Amino acid sequence: MSRLTFRTKLAVFLRAFLIQGSWNNRRMVGGGFGFALLPVLREVFRGQEATLNEAAQRHSEHFNSHPYMANLALGAVSRMEERGADPEEIRRFKIAVRGPLGSLGDALIWAGWRPAVVLAGLTLALLGAPPEWTVLFFLIVYNLGHLALRTWGFRTGLAQGSDVGGALRFLSIPRQADRISGIGVFLLAVVAGLVLGRGLTANLEMALWIGPAALGLWLGSRVGQKAFKPLVRGVAALMIVIFLAGWFG
């Protein structure tokens, strides 16, 4: 049994930034997981070529996770491989965590943190902040959360091995995600209010758009994410018709 060096752990942490590099429908982030874990496998199975090949093969199997939360699994599997855990036990662990790591990360980051910070940036811009401040604010605040989550996940995985469930429960991610989503909804209302308030101040005729916009909000809330494709087609088609009307008119 070997003890993982700092250099190996750092290599895995850095490679994890590329975990979705070969995303595909059959193995999802499986190839990326195997790629990120290679430094650990090379260290643990040094001088055992057949075992190293077999380990690289089994870690390239199907796996899925939110890319930031995958660090928790990478840390835990690194620790399990270092301790010489049975390959079947590691496989079962990966199967057990892939669902929760995907759904928790999606709720916390894609539906919570990212839109909330984007909308905070838009709010700043609408309040008159210069574009460079808007960009800096968004990138710094967003990535503070992003990098903190990646670092926490990897360190926790390394420290706790297959017992990472307790750490996930301790964080109560669904509750935190719901709070952040609430902030996102609040900021969306702020953006809408600022756009309308400033629009009306500039030109009272903008009030004519309130009715159609309210209808759009209602429609969006009824149809949900499925509205995106028809919306893009509809808006693009309408704009092309207006262009052509201007051309021939």
Add this chain to the structure above:
Amino acid sequence: MNYLLLSLMGGFLALDGTSVGQFMVSRPLVAGIVAGWVVGDPALGLLIGGVLEVYFISMFPVGGAVFPEGGPATLVGVVAAAQLGGAPGLAVGVLMGLLWSRLSAWSIRLLRRINGRLAPDPTATGVTPRKVATAHLAGVGIDFVRGAILTFAGLVGGAWVASTLGPHWPLDRNTTLGLLAVGASVPAGAFVASLGGWRRRRLLLGMGFLGALALGWVL
């Protein structure tokens, strides 16, 4: 304007979207402002990026969902808009951004198919660490090339749309903004519905909207 450099920038934005890091440099808000700096008009970049950001706000890339890619699409939109300026520029920029986001989604589907063929089959014999690493890094490289080609095609297409259709946009700036705001209200409604719904979030929505409306009026 150097299309080659802009295409390379599009390649890097495509990488940030999925394959490398996901630091969100590829979000329309950021890509728009950065593209605005490149063309010498950050305020225009902020406007196009901000509008596209609201259009994409309800799209969450959960599970294996294919999502509209905002980075290269926003870059294409801002560069096209900068050739015209004013209401026609805004219309051309948003139109190109929306169309290219759909084209990006299609190219991502193709990329995933290629990645599936490149990846070594874990059930086959002869899988080595080198093969795993090579297939993975090839996926990253192909994604970069995809983003660059997509951006280049968008820059050429955008220049054509700006020069042929652009001058014929008949609406003024306020009407154009109103039209785009109505379109953006649909994903905004979907966003609220996805995150708890109107009834549950009514207090936050009411406070945020009315407070900001008053603030917007005063400012």
